[in-house]
Amino acid sequence: MSNYDIIVIGGGPAGMAAALEAEKHGVKNILLLERAETLGGILEQCIHTGFGLHFFGEELSGPEYADRFAVQTEASCAITVKTDTMVLDVQAQDGTHIVTAVNKEDGLLALTAAAVVLAMGCRERPRGALNIAGTRPAGILSAGTAQKYVNLDGYMPGKEVVILGSGDIGLIMARRMTLEGAKVKMVCELMPYSSGLTRNIVQCLDDFDIPLKLSCTVIEIHGAEHLEAVTIAKVDENRRPIAGTEETIPCDSLLLSVGLIPENELTRACGAAMDRVTSGAVVNESRETSIPGVFACGNVLHVHDLVDYVTLESQLAGAGAADYVQGKRATGGEVTTQGINGVRYVVPQRVGRAQSEAVKLYFRVGQVYKNACVRVRCGDTILAQKKRPRLAPGEMEDFLIKPDQLASLPHDAVLTVEVVA
Amino acid sequence: MSDCYDIAIVGGGVVGTLTARALSRTNLSVVLLERCNDVAMGTTKANSAIVHTGFDAKPGSMKAKMNVAGSKMMRTLCETLHVPFKNNGSLVVGFSEDERPELEALLVRGQNNGVEGLRLLSAEELQQMEPMVSKTAVGALYAPTGSIVSPFELAIAAAENAVRNGVTLLRNFEVEAITWQEDMFALCAPNRQITARTVVNAAGVHADDIARMIGDDSFHIQPRRGEYVLLDSSQNGVVSNTIFQCPSKMGKGVLIAPTVHGNVLIGPSAEDIEDKYDLSTTSAGLRNIQTIVNRSVPAYVIRDIITSFTGLRAHCDKDDFILRASEVNPQFIHAAGIESPGLSAAPAIAEYLAELAIGALAARGIQPTEKADWLAGRTEPVRIKEMSPEALRTLVRKNPAYGRVVCRCETVSEGEILDAIHAPAGALDLDGVKRRVRAGMGRCQGGFCGTKVLAILAEELKIPYEAVTKCGGASQILIGKTK
Numbered sequence: 071m072s073n074y075d076i077i078v079i080g081g082g083p084a085g086m087a088a089a090l091e092a093e094k095h096g097v098k099n100i101l102l103l104e105r106a107e108t109l110g111g112i113l114e115q116c117i118h119t120g121f122g123l124h125f126f127g128e129e130l131s132g133p134e135y136a137d138r139f140a141v142q143t144e145a146s147c148a149i150t151v152k153t154d155t156m157v158l159d160v161q162a163q164d165g166t167h168i169v170t171a172v173n174k175e176d177g178l179l180a181l182t183a184a185a186v187v188l189a190m191g192c193r194e195r196p197r198g199a200l201n202i203a204g205t206r207p208a209g210i211l212s213a214g215t216a217q218k219y220v221n222l223d224g225y226m227p228g229k230e231v232v233i234l235g236s237g238d239i240g241l242i243m244a245r246r247m248t249l250e251g252a253k254v255k256m257v258c259e260l261m262p263y264s265s266g267l268t269r270n271i272v273q274c275l276d277d278f279d280i281p282l283k284l285s286c287t288v289i290e291i292h293g294a295e296h297l298e299a300v301t302i303a304k305v306d307e308n309r310r311p312i313a314g315t316e317e318t319i320p321c322d323s324l325l326l327s328v329g330l331i332p333e334n335e336l337t338r339a340c341g342a343a344m345d346r347v348t349s350g351a352v353v354n355e356s357r358e359t360s361i362p363g364v365f366a367c368g369n370v371l372h373v374h375d376l377v378d379y380v381t382l383e384s385q386l387a388g389a390g391a392a393d394y395v396q397g398k399r400a401t402g403g404e405v406t407t408q409g410i411n412g413v414r415y416v417v418p419q420r421v422g423r424a425q426s427e428a429v430k431l432y433f434r435v436g437q438v439y440k441n442a443c444v445r446v447r448c449g450d451t452i453l454a455q456k457k458r459p460r461l462a463p464g465e466m467e468d469f470l471i472k473p474d475q476l477a478s479l480p481h482d483a484v485l486t487v488e489v490v491a
Numbered sequence: 492m493s494d495c496y497d498i499a500i501v502g503g504g505v506v507g508t509l510t511a512r513a514l515s516r517t518n519l520s521v522v523l524l525e526r527c528n529d530v531a532m533g534t535t536k537a538n539s540a541i542v543h544t545g546f547d548a549k550p551g552s553m554k555a556k557m558n559v560a561g562s563k564m565m566r567t568l569c570e571t572l573h574v575p576f577k578n579n580g581s582l583v584v585g586f587s588e589d590e591r592p593e594l595e596a597l598l599v600r601g602q603n604n605g606v607e608g609l610r611l612l613s614a615e616e617l618q619q620m621e622p623m624v625s626k627t628a629v630g631a632l633y634a635p636t637g638s639i640v641s642p643f644e645l646a647i648a649a650a651e652n653a654v655r656n657g658v659t660l661l662r663n664f665e666v667e668a669i670t671w672q673e674d675m676f677a678l679c680a681p682n683r684q685i686t687a688r689t690v691v692n693a694a695g696v697h698a699d700d701i702a703r704m705i706g707d708d709s710f711h712i713q714p715r716r717g718e719y720v721l722l723d724s725s726q727n728g729v730v731s732n733t734i735f736q737c738p739s740k741m742g743k744g745v746l747i748a749p750t751v752h753g754n755v756l757i758g759p760s761a762e763d764i765e766d767k768y769d770l771s772t773t774s775a776g777l778r779n780i781q782t783i784v785n786r787s788v789p790a791y792v793i794r795d796i797i798t799s800f801t802g803l804r805a806h807c808d809k810d811d812f813i814l815r816a817s818e819v820n821p822q823f824i825h826a827a828g829i830e831s832p833g834l835s836a837a838p839a840i841a842e843y844l845a846e847l848a849i850g851a852l853a854a855r856g857i858q859p860t861e862k863a864d865w866l867a868g869r870t871e872p873v874r875i876k877e878m879s880p881e882a883l884r885t886l887v888r889k890n891p892a893y894g895r896v897v898c899r900c901e902t903v904s905e906g907e908i909l910d911a912i913h914a915p916a917g918a919l920d921l922d923g924v925k926r927r928v929r930a931g932m933g934r935c936q937g938g939f940c941g942t943k944v945l946a947i948l949a950e951e952l953k954i955p956y957e958a959v960t961k962c963g964g965a966s967q968i969l970i971g972k973t974k
Contacts, residue, residue, distance in 0.1 A: 105896065105899065154895060156895075156896035156899065156902075158896075158902065170880065172875075172883065172887065172894050172896060172904075173894050173895065174887070174891035174892070174894040174895050175891070175894075176894075177883070177884050177887035177888050177894055178880050178883045178884040178887060178894075180880065193934075193935045193938060193939065194935070194938050196797075196798075196934075196935060196936035196937075196938055197798075197936065198721075198796055198797045198798030198799065198936050199795075199796055199797070201720070201777055201796055201799050203771065203772045203773050203774040203776075203777060204771045204772065205770060205771045206798075206800065207961070207966060208960065208961035208962070208965075208966035208967060208968055209968075211941075211968075212938045214938065215937075215938050215939075215941060215942060218942050219942060219968075219969060220973055223942065223946075223956065224972055224973050225957070225969040225970075225971070225972055225973065226969060226970050226971055226972070226973055227968065227969055227970065228970055229970060250973050250974055251974060289774065290771075290774075291771075294768060294770075295961075295962070295963075295964040295965040295966040296965045296967065311774075322970070333899075335900075
């Protein structure tokens with residue numbers, strides 16, 4: 071059984087940043103396992119630009135952003151990389167962690183590590199989960215699958231396209247398919263607002279005159295073998311289709327961008343406590359889960375809007391894992407965080423009271439707010455607040471809490487993040 | 492002449508494939524004609540996947556006889572063919588005192604049909620066995636031999652075994668006309684034709700259309716839509732037995748059952764429709780399933796739906812299986828009206844049809860002999876998900892393709908996909924791979940592995956990417972290259 075200080079599961083932006091940060095903090099024996107043939111994760115198929123504005127201060131494509139980390143990761147003496155390797159199981163046992171993986175070269179690998187960083191990313195919600203009535207023909211793809219066919223394989227899934235869901239991948243693919251000569255007829259969004267970034271709505275839809283139909287969904291699929299049309303309808307405030315608003319749109323492909331689900335099968339298998347809202351693990355400020363020595367970061371923890379934030383978060387996890395391996399344990403008690411009154415969730419869910427640096431609380435709201443105030447309070451004490459001209463579910467927000475503020479809180483206190491009308 | 496056979500079987504569902512396998516024991520030349528790109532594409536791939544014990548069928552009917560016999564054969568058959576099967580037990584739950592006589596009637600009927608181990612459970616016993624079932628239940632009929640099976644894998648395994656034993660499988664062969672000339676049937680599909688001495692009509696919802704091709708109008712098949720939802724394995728455990736409600740004249744009602752692969756299946760609705768090609772689901776039907784299942788399991792909110800689908804039951808106006816020679820031509824043998832409990836009965840139906848077909852040929856002086864080298868089973872397919880670490884380690888050393896996981900949700904390796912494509916009667920499309928090895932069957936529904944499976948299919952079948960289909964016909968995934 072091979073033994074490592076840290077095993078990082080996932081070689082996308084999260085896993086690479088965590089591994090590099092752990093190395094920077096002095097860990098010499100890190101294994102990074104990636105299921106694809108190359109490092110980079112989903113960034114490899116995101117050939118559009120817009121990555122890195124926050125982290126690098128420049129605009130990069132997905133592969134360029136990934137490459138900055140991949141080059142360092144592959145050059146590192148402390149990090150061993152195994153690609154084309156699938157992790158089958160993670161178990162925590164008596165303070166060590168057993169990782170079972172399989173690949174073509176090594177066969178079945180039984181590995182142990184003092185700490186594990188979970189960075190498996192997320193997957194797209196498929197059609198079945200939406201329970202749309204009608205037939206089950208070819209021509210219905212998740213937007214990310216279409217993106218892989220178009221950008222990596224060089225093939226088109228269709229030329230008359232309807233997109234359901236205005237998540238960022240859907241918006242990006244509306245532009246991409248248009249540039250490849252397809253007619254994108256519309257993007258339908260069930261909610262009265264888009265869950266994508268404003269910049270993507272402007273650059274991917276408005277600039278190409280692609281209509282965004284809000285409060286509108288696909289209610290029926292037509293076509294026996296291949297998709298021939300979809301029926302769309304407006305929905306009421308309870309998201310139920312309004313009779314009489316049905317419209318049949320001929321199309322040969324329907325791309326779905328209807329939500330991302332963190333891939334937490336391994337997290338659940340090792341028994342970590344989960345957050346029902348994020349569908350990720352419950353973590354502290356170092357992104358350590360309820361299982362000591364098991365960390366989680368990136369989209370497996372909660373779905374991020376920008377990869378830059380994934381990188382920042384993963385550096386915290388990498389540093390945390392390094393501290394853990396080096397025997398540094400937090401003392402001084404914890405507080406918990408909570409989102410209420412319009413705030414859907416807060417990450418991290420737990421924060422140690424003894425901090426040397428400020429802790430950032432990331433959160434998302436559940437609907438669009440204009441000119442709203444958000445604040446963090448503990449009981450009646452307001453720790454931070456700010457006015458925002460616009461808050462939207464698609465964009466992640468944050469608050470910085472200083473070490474002295476945390477130290478002043480009682481053990482087991484609850485930090486509440488909320489929207490104030 | 493190579494396209495001349497002793498027996499042609501029309502329809503590659505569970506009945507057709509098992510009949511082909513039964514006939515492959517003999518030296519008769521057998522062809523299995525399937526209109527789709529794969530076997531198991533009709534009712535066989537979209538049903539409740541239940542092995543009924545036989546308490547429901549009318550005593551003396553073909554349904555009763557075949558069901559009881561077939562379900563007793565099922566376990567051994569599944570073991571021989573390496574098809575997932577599980578004896579989980581089944582419960583018919585009574586929800587009011589009014590339904591108690593119905594349960595008692597089912598008990599008596601089942602005993603008369605020869606079903607073993609049936610007994611009535613009190614409300615307390617039921618709660619103990621299935622804590623999630625409605626507290627308003629007054630009792631249940633317990634059938635300990637009730638089981639679940641993977642119906643499409645059964646048909647696929649039977650087809651594979653039949654082909655291995657010399658049966659010819661012709662896919663994309665949609666019979667459009669049948670003529671009787673010089674003591675032979677000519678079966679015509681677009682651009683193709685074969686001839687056969689004897690025909691077995693196992694065409695499911697199309698069995699009456701096939702019968703009419705020889706001028707036999709003696710029965711009518713009514714397609715009856717049944718809608719289902721399939722839930723993620725995260726929902727596994729809500730019930731362990733198959734839970735039925737008291738049957739009605741439209742069928743056995745909405746059931747909730749675990750599947751052999753650890754998912755949960757809920758359905759079916761029941762609605763008579765006209766179009767035999769209409770496999771659409773309806774929003775009303777899907778909503779209705781939630782309402783009806785809550786009668787059985789009140790607290791249960793359907794969640795983590797992987798997919799929903801429709802199956803068409805081949806309901807016959809004679810209200811029984813039609814297993815007999817046609818009155819128009821004794822060389823034409825019907826297996827029609829095979830609705831529930833058709834899957835459970837299929838092993839027995841297949842043996843019975845084989846006897847009828849052999850009898851028909853015998854009447855013309857053709858006496859088959861048994862093959863000495865007939866293989867009863869098939870090689871056990873590799874399932875890396877179910878292997879011990881030691882076994883997997885050894886296997887990957889021998890064949891590294893089993894070490895490359897392609898489908899992450901169901902842990903399916905490249906090696907398993909290659910096996911599925913290269914087996915006799917192997918997969919020709921994405922759905923074919925999915926039904927054989929479960930790649931794309933899991934929670935992401937092929938979002939990740941679909942592109943990889945497509946590439947493997949293109950490579951192995953030596954066809955361009957654009958020619959790879961979801962399920963044959965015009966179901967191509969890609970239309971051409973990018974600019």
